[in-house]
Amino acid sequence: MLADRADSSLETLDPANREDSRKRLQKAQDLIAETLGFLAAASARRINLDDGMTSLAQDWLDTLSDAAGLPQIAVVIPAPSEFTGMVTQVVRLRLPVDGVWGLPVAIHEYGHFVAAQMARRAERDGIERTVIPVEDLLHSTASKEDLPLLYWHGHEVFSDAFAAATAGPAYTHYCIRYRFDPLTAHEVTATHPSAVRRIRVQLTVLDMLASKDRGGFLIGEVAGLRRRWLAGLEANGVDPGEAPDPQLDPLENELVQLLLADEDLSRIRYSDHAAARALAEQPLDQQRQAPSVTHALNAAWCRRQAIEKDEADPYVIARRVDDVARATKQFVRQVIDHG
Amino acid sequence: MGDLVLRTRVAVARRNLKRVRELSRTVEMRLAGLGEFLNLPQTLRADLDDAWRMSHELEALAREYQYESPQLLEEVQSLTQQLNKIGRDLQKKCDEAEQLRNELVQLFSQRRDVDDFLLKSARQLEPNLTVNNYFQNQKRIDALFSEYVDLLRGVALRSAGFGDDDAQLSDLFLIADQLPSLWGRVDGWSWQSLAVPSRQDGSGSSEAMVLRVGFPEWTIWALPFVQHGFGHVFAKKRQFAAPGRADAISAAALADALATVATGPAYACAALLLRLDPAEVTGPTEATVRSATILVTLRQIAAADPDGPLAILTDRLCAEWRDAVSTAAGDVGAFESAMAAPLSADLADWARRELLGLDADGDPQEPLWLQHWGTIATWAGHLQEGHHENIDLADAAISDDDRPMALAYVLDAAWLARVGTQASEDAPAYAEDVIAKGAIAKMLEVVRPHARPPGGAGRAGPSRRPNR
Numbered sequence: 001m002l003a004d005r006a007d008s009s010l011e012t013l014d015p016a017n018r019e020d021s022r023k024r025l026q027k028a029q030d031l032i033a034e035t036l037g038f039l040a041a042a043s044a045r046r047i048n049l050d051d052g053m054t055s056l057a058q059d060w061l062d063t064l065s066d067a068a069g070l071p072q073i074a075v076v077i078p079a080p081s082e083f084t085g086m087v088t089q090v091v092r093l094r095l096p097v098d099g100v101w102g103l104p105v106a107i108h109e110y111g112h113f114v115a116a117q118m119a120r121r122a123e124r125d126g127i128e129r130t131v132i133p134v135e136d137l138l139h140s141t142a143s144k145e146d147l148p149l150l151y152w153h154g155h156e157v158f159s160d161a162f163a164a165a166t167a168g169p170a171y172t173h174y175c176i177r178y179r180f181d182p183l184t185a186h187e188v189t190a191t192h193p194s195a196v197r198r199i200r201v202q203l204t205v206l207d208m209l210a211s212k213d214r215g216g217f218l219i220g221e222v223a224g225l226r227r228r229w230l231a232g233l234e235a236n237g238v239d240p241g242e243a244p245d246p247q248l249d250p251l252e253n254e255l256v257q258l259l260l261a262d263e264d265l266s267r268i269r270y271s272d273h274a275a276a277r278a279l280a281e282q283p284l285d286q287q288r289q290a291p292s293v294t295h296a297l298n299a300a301w302c303r304r305q306a307i308e309k310d311e312a313d314p315y316v317i318a319r320r321v322d323d324v325a326r327a328t329k330q331f332v333r334q335v336i337d338h339g
Numbered sequence: 340m341g342d343l344v345l346r347t348r349v350a351v352a353r354r355n356l357k358r359v360r361e362l363s364r365t366v367e368m369r370l371a372g373l374g375e376f377l378n379l380p381q382t383l384r385a386d387l388d389d390a391w392r393m394s395h396e397l398e399a400l401a402r403e404y405q406y407e408s409p410q411l412l413e414e415v416q417s418l419t420q421q422l423n424k425i426g427r428d429l430q431k432k433c434d435e436a437e438q439l440r441n442e443l444v445q446l447f448s449q450r451r452d453v454d455d456f457l458l459k460s461a462r463q464l465e466p467n468l469t470v471n472n473y474f475q476n477q478k479r480i481d482a483l484f485s486e487y488v489d490l491l492r493g494v495a496l497r498s499a500g501f502g503d504d505d506a507q508l509s510d511l512f513l514i515a516d517q518l519p520s521l522w523g524r525v526d527g528w529s530w531q532s533l534a535v536p537s538r539q540d541g542s543g544s545s546e547a548m549v550l551r552v553g554f555p556e557w558t559i560w561a562l563p564f565v566q567h568g569f570g571h572v573f574a575k576k577r578q579f580a581a582p583g584r585a586d587a588i589s590a591a592a593l594a595d596a597l598a599t600v601a602t603g604p605a606y607a608c609a610a611l612l613l614r615l616d617p618a619e620v621t622g623p624t625e626a627t628v629r630s631a632t633i634l635v636t637l638r639q640i641a642a643a644d645p646d647g648p649l650a651i652l653t654d655r656l657c658a659e660w661r662d663a664v665s666t667a668a669g670d671v672g673a674f675e676s677a678m679a680a681p682l683s684a685d686l687a688d689w690a691r692r693e694l695l696g697l698d699a700d701g702d703p704q705e706p707l708w709l710q711h712w713g714t715i716a717t718w719a720g721h722l723q724e725g726h727h728e729n730i731d732l733a734d735a736a737i738s739d740d741d742r743p744m745a746l747a748y749v750l751d752a753a754w755l756a757r758v759g760t761q762a763s764e765d766a767p768a769y770a771e772d773v774i775a776k777g778a779i780a781k782m783l784e785v786v787r788p789h790a791r792p793p794g795g796a797g798r799a800g801p802s803r804r805p806n807r
Binding site (some may be wrong): 037055214215216217219220223224272275276277278280281282302 | 646648651652687700710711713716719755760761764
């Protein structure tokens, strides 16, 4: 589709208009670079350079799309950094991968895609039409405030909230342990809000899930996550609070409300953390079917934390955690294939 | 001065001790009568075979006249079909009678403690009882008789087939007999006595280690009280008493701490919600010390995970009990003092050290039921939804251990299905029977794994809605 568009764009190229021609050529070159990158990534995936993680991620995202009644993404490929192409619908996952621990990042990237796919019928100006609530909200807020940054930050906040709501604590565990550096927790970039805000929105969503989760398991898990994050900040002398942002704060709140109110997405929302705990209580190779991939991933974190609590020797911990990761990966594959 | 009073009493005591010695014979005679009754389906089956043979002969004869009288053949064939159906029903009854007979025989043949302790005591006492030592032995004799009566009454009740659609009393006590095996062996000894229905729960150790489950609740909800009774037996075997205190209140509180460690929150729920009287929390009373010890024991176990589900459940039970004490005009301050007192903490600590084993740092390990709390919570969900068939007992398997831990897990799951970590999770009143029925069905699978599903405790079915 993009190639066709570039092709027709070049067909009507007017050599006299140098500026326009330069732009069109640049676009075509970008497309070629993108295509080459895609082919390289696809090859990398084919020769299992990513240890099979992107194909696992893609199969998982497909099951979620089916369950939520959403279209499937085009493809998941390994890449130098994470990114979701909204037009191509290609989800890129960063190499090197962190094994199953990093798998929930695919849900965050999928969140960008979902934001553009969440549609509902609504009456506007007396006419019933399809609206894309998240995209509409982000566009309208960003243009009203004349702050394009708001659009990108809002997108990230929504995807974080979506990942926490769908993958449960497994996503936040990964962010805290592997991704977010407490020392730079207040840093804001052109595309991403601060880590403090991103963790805050995740914990807000998890708190909401925990209040409805039977058995009290999620309440304890979220309290543990909060403790760990705050301890990391405190150890580095970093202020745990986020400065108020009059634009992004209300937007963050609205996005969370939109996410949790969506009926389709409620079908893939994480719940029943007790089931993950129950999975973690038995060796994974002796398990029957897991309720879902998400439960298997959260069970892996439960096991990992139990190991870290029981063991003192860091080498033993590392070995046992690797064993859990390997067993979980096999188990997730089984759940996807037979689930 | 005459000794008529004493001589009379010694004679009565001896006669009664003889009765105690003949307990097995008494029970055998009772079982013999019952055996005849249980043979009835088999006898009827033989009679039915005769009728069935005659109906076949009649059918052959009617076949010869089928053209003259086709209706005759149809009628005879219908008769044969009815006899076949009766035969199938009767076969089912024969199987059930056989199972009941086996269980009753096992009731005494496999519960060796009755013979080993009660009868032995009677045998020792009877020949040596004289007018000179009667009063020294009177207390022990009374206790023996009381136990003898409880046993007979208990066996009679257990074998009478009382119960309802949900569960037979005999099923419930079959489960109760197995609960002390969750504790493992105590200094190489394992309990092989009986649990019997009684007016009151066992509050002290008995000669024959008989465990009494008191009325008014002979249901699954009261099963944890068996563990309190066994707590007394355990403490006696380990020769432990509360430090510096040998009174009945401390002994009961120690049994509570042990029962809580061995069973889990199911015991705390049963004791606080069914038995202990909040109105009696008026100072350092039994209700005060016992309720505090139970909750302190749970708190100590939950301390390793202060935000975890057990900590939340314990806080809730604590708050509910405090409210109940306040509503019943009890003394909340007395309860708080007992919670803070060293006695409850010491008893809880001793119970944990005795039952749980120690880790490398010398601290008590996590109880098995807490290590499986996720499984238990999942089972609680199945029980509350009326889908006990989704419970896979294999999930409760523990390696290198033959203790039937699934009994404790199901008991905890049943209580957790009834009382959640927060009020919104509590089962509605109409679901309690469904939970109980499902839990008993699963526990019976543990105690008699190869038997048919129990008559009344099959699939629990969906939750019943209250009649409007």
